[in-house]
Amino acid sequence: MDSPLLPEGAKRCSPTVFFFWTLPWLALLAWGGLSAFLCLYKALNQTNMSNVFAFALWIVFDLGVIALGAGAFFTGFLTYIIGRKELKDIINAAVIIGFICYTGALAMLGIDIGQPLRGWFIFWHANIHSMLVEVSFCITCYAMVLAIEFLPIILENRELDKIKELRLLGHNMHEIMAVFAATGTFLSFFHQGSLGGMFGVMYGRPFAARGGFYIWPWTFFLFILSAIAAGPCFTILCTKLTEFISRKKLVPEQAIQSLAKIAAWLLSLYMILKIADTLGWLYGVVPDAGQKFMDFYREGPYGVWLLVVEIIICGIIPAIILMIPKVRQQQGWLIFACLLNCTGIIFNRFVFIIVTLAIPVMPFDRFWGYLPTWQEWGVALAVIGYGVLLFSAAYRYLPVFPKERELNAVAE
Amino acid sequence: MEKEHGRGKHYKYGMVIDLDKCTGCGTCMTACAAENNVSVRSDESDKERSITWMQLYKITNGKEFPETEVSYFPRPCMHCDEDGRGGHHPSCVSVCVATATKLDHYTGIVSQVYTRCIGCRYCQAACPYHARYFNWWDGYFPKGKGLDRYLTPEVSPRMRGVVEKCSFCHHRLMRAKNQAYAEGRREIEEDEYITACTEACPVQAITFGDLNNPEHKVSQLSKSRNAFRLLEHLNTKPKVFYLSTKDWVRKLADNYLPDQFKSINKTTG
Numbered sequence: 001m002d003s004p005l006l007p008e009g010a011k012r013c014s015p016t017v018f019f020f021w022t023l024p025w026l027a028l029l030a031w032g033g034l035s036a037f038l039c040l041y042k043a044l045n046q047t048n049m050s051n052v053f054a055f056a057l058w059i060v061f062d063l064g065v066i067a068l069g070a071g072a073f074f075t076g077f078l079t080y081i082i083g084r085k086e087l088k089d090i091i092n093a094a095v096i097i098g099f100i101c102y103t104g105a106l107a108m109l110g111i112d113i114g115q116p117l118r119g120w121f122i123f124w125h126a127n128i129h130s131m132l133v134e135v136s137f138c139i140t141c142y143a144m145v146l147a148i149e150f151l152p153i154i155l156e157n158r159e160l161d162k163i164k165e166l167r168l169l170g171h172n173m174h175e176i177m178a179v180f181a182a183t184g185t186f187l188s189f190f191h192q193g194s195l196g197g198m199f200g201v202m203y204g205r206p207f208a209a210r211g212g213f214y215i216w217p218w219t220f221f222l223f224i225l226s227a228i229a230a231g232p233c234f235t236i237l238c239t240k241l242t243e244f245i246s247r248k249k250l251v252p253e254q255a256i257q258s259l260a261k262i263a264a265w266l267l268s269l270y271m272i273l274k275i276a277d278t279l280g281w282l283y284g285v286v287p288d289a290g291q292k293f294m295d296f297y298r299e300g301p302y303g304v305w306l307l308v309v310e311i312i313i314c315g316i317i318p319a320i321i322l323m324i325p326k327v328r329q330q331q332g333w334l335i336f337a338c339l340l341n342c343t344g345i346i347f348n349r350f351v352f353i354i355v356t357l358a359i360p361v362m363p364f365d366r367f368w369g370y371l372p373t374w375q376e377w378g379v380a381l382a383v384i385g386y387g388v389l390l391f392s393a394a395y396r397y398l399p400v401f402p403k404e405r406e407l408n409a410v411a412e
Numbered sequence: 413m414e415k416e417h418g419r420g421k422h423y424k425y426g427m428v429i430d431l432d433k434c435t436g437c438g439t440c441m442t443a444c445a446a447e448n449n450v451s452v453r454s455d456e457s458d459k460e461r462s463i464t465w466m467q468l469y470k471i472t473n474g475k476e477f478p479e480t481e482v483s484y485f486p487r488p489c490m491h492c493d494e495d496g497r498g499g500h501h502p503s504c505v506s507v508c509v510a511t512a513t514k515l516d517h518y519t520g521i522v523s524q525v526y527t528r529c530i531g532c533r534y535c536q537a538a539c540p541y542h543a544r545y546f547n548w549w550d551g552y553f554p555k556g557k558g559l560d561r562y563l564t565p566e567v568s569p570r571m572r573g574v575v576e577k578c579s580f581c582h583h584r585l586m587r588a589k590n591q592a593y594a595e596g597r598r599e600i601e602e603d604e605y606i607t608a609c610t611e612a613c614p615v616q617a618i619t620f621g622d623l624n625n626p627e628h629k630v631s632q633l634s635k636s637r638n639a640f641r642l643l644e645h646l647n648t649k650p651k652v653f654y655l656s657t658k659d660w661v662r663k664l665a666d667n668y669l670p671d672q673f674k675s676i677n678k679t680t681g
Contacts, residue, residue: 043572044531045548050460054533054546114531114546114573121510121530129499129506132534136509203496204503204540204646290645290667361540361643363664364471364485368460 005159007399011248011408018396025385025392032382035375036111044114046375050368055353057372058112061380063195063349065101066139067223068342070231072098072146073188076181078262089255092153092400093242094235099146100390104383106143111379131197138191145184149177156399189224196223199352206289207296208356210281218277219352225273229266230345232259233318233338240335242395248408250401257325260334264322267341271315278307299367302355310351314344424520425580426623426651427610428633429486431661433617436484441466443612444488446562447581449569451551463545465489465578466609473660483661486618488609489543489578490642490650491515491522503648504535504544512575520623520651521580529574536575540643541650547572580620581607602628623651637676640665 001015012018038046049056075094079087110116122136155161155170193216200210200217210217236256243250282293297304321337322328328337360367372380394400444450444466456462469485492502493515499506502522505513512528513535515521536544550572553560563569566583570576588605592598602621610620621628633639634653641650642665656662659675 043549044546045461049533050458050548051536051542051545052460054536112532114533114575115529115571118510118528118530121512121528125510125512125528127506127508127511129501130509130534132507132509132532198507198534201495201507202503202538204538204643204648206646209496287669288645290669290672292669295667357537361646361667362469362542363667364469365542 028385035378064346068234069101070227071235080178080181100387134194142187193220440609447608493649531573
């Protein structure tokens with residue numbers, strides 16, 4: 001039925017199978033839609049956020065998906081600026097994943113703020129001292145850059161490609177993609193950093209506060225590094241998942257290994273700096289606030305295990321696995337390490353957001369707990385539904401993986 | 413000292429709360445809520461979401477009966493002067509995306525512009541005192557129960573989805589200034605501008621005035637050896653001071669490393 005729209009020479013499932021595949025994700029979107037409606041109509045009392053947990057599940061999801069979406073700008077940087085040609089086989093997928101992550105995060109932020117209709121005040125009444133202003137400017141601009149990067153991929157659709165004007169537009173956009181890759185790199189660098197800066201500048205919260213360089217707290221640099229260490233791994237995971245579901249080889253192993261190797265080095269460097277930062281915090285910020293290390297790791301469920309999980313299990317272990325060529329060439333280990341790396345970054349964001357707010361600063365204050373409502377889960381999971389649907393549609397109708405035909409012809 | 417600078421004098425309005433006098437009766441909370449049109453809910457038991465510009469924290473010395481002692485920390489907005497790292501904005505002001513909260517360097521009051529707040533709640537996350545409150549519901553003042561009758565016309569009620577906090581009854585400052593202007597005076601007297609909580613406290617535990625003016629009682633009290641502030645280690649420079657002669661109370665106002673706390677008494681309480 002939709003065969004004229006499918007990429008030339010590519011095998012795709014029947015429209016019926018595709019329709020049934022979309023159903024669970026559409027259900028997630030419907031759940032999210034209902035939740036979003038309730039939050040917009042009845043206000044944010046539909047969530048379990050509170051004056052203690054001013055930031056909660058949505059911000060964790062936001063920061064998580066934005067960090068994972070860093071694969072887009074970083075792969076673009078490696079492909080177009082550094083000139084790693086082998087990554088051209090995976091750049092389209094990275095761009096689409098980035099587009100999904102950023103647009104999903106923006107949509108979620110639109111519901112998260114108490115007065116969504118005043119969202120434009122961020123730009124109109126911008127407070128240049130606020131890290132969140134830097135985040136908002138860069139994310140909005142970068143979402144536009146991602147849309148521009150996504151457009152030529154859409155124009156490669158078989159039917160759209162037949163229209164001369166669109167074909168020319170797409171071709172010319174491909175030619176100047178390096179400009180957008182450079183712009184994207186610049187914007188991403190700053191907003192990944194300022195997302196970290198947001199927490200490092202909370203000097204009233206010793207758990208998150210950090211010293212730093214000039215106006216940038218150390219978290220600024222750590223968030224950039226952790227995002228570019230985990231982003232490529234998320235791109236690998238999405239590609240491998242698509243390969244598993246479509247039962248095809250889509251990306252040459254060389255591109256995957258190249259990304260994995262770069263991620264390994266970045267993750268290792270990140271781990272060294274993260275450990276240094278933790279020690280710096282322990283011997284600087286903590287005693288300056290009149291507190292001891294264990295004061296931060298005795299409230300509720302948040303013990304020292306947070307550090308063990310983040311640094312050892314989800315940091316050092318995947319760094320070692322990815323660093324050894326023979327190990328990362330084995331699919332099982334590669335996927336396991338990428339999963340750990342991506343889990344680690346989400347865990348890091350969780351710690352900076354939820355744990356920071358959960359730990360009371362005033363000695364006579366108490367510890368509060370927080371569990372999200374179904375409305376909060378609905379909005380958060382809808383981003384996953386939206387992502388899977390968009391990626392599936394892109395895979396079905398667009399030549400996302402340039403080497404797909406070649407790789408599968410060899411296989412056959 | 414009153415500084416002459418720029419367009420006029422610099423005042424530094426502040427508060428001193430004597431914890432040895434405070435009985436924890438909660439009149440300050442009630443007076444504050446009534447004065448400032450704080451919205452209510454039929455069920456106020458959800459303390460994580462109720463709005464209490466002035467919040468009363470009960471503290472105990474942790475000892476068994478009969479040595480148990482109880483005290484209270486009334487906690488308005490601290491109207492901090494700095495962000496903790498030498499930045500001349502309070503921690504909530506420097507983070508606000510839409511410049512909806514500002515420190516007025518002429519009065520020392522940290523304002524909140526409700527119609528500009530977008531409700532991102534970053535200021536709440538940045539404030540270590542939990543002094544900021546978000547409107548999780550639409551404003552509600554039940555009719556027929558008297559609540560609608562005491563609304564203060566000078567204080568704008570808040571819409572849902574914005575953050576609010578203690579303003580040091582800023583409208584009272586405006587009122588006092590208008591009065592002085594009408595009477596041809598440039599300055600307002602010490603007792604012409606006091607907050608609702610100060611006025612309502614039955615034991616006069618709260619003193620309010622200009623910390624820059626050495627003649628104001630608040631300025632003298634803030635220099636007392638019994639005076640301290642909440643979380644002084646964070647260097648946020650609050651304009652709310654507390655007085656207590658009891659070491660265990662003073663010790664609970666901040667986090668201390670072992671041997672870091674200095675007693676003001678020879679025999680500790």
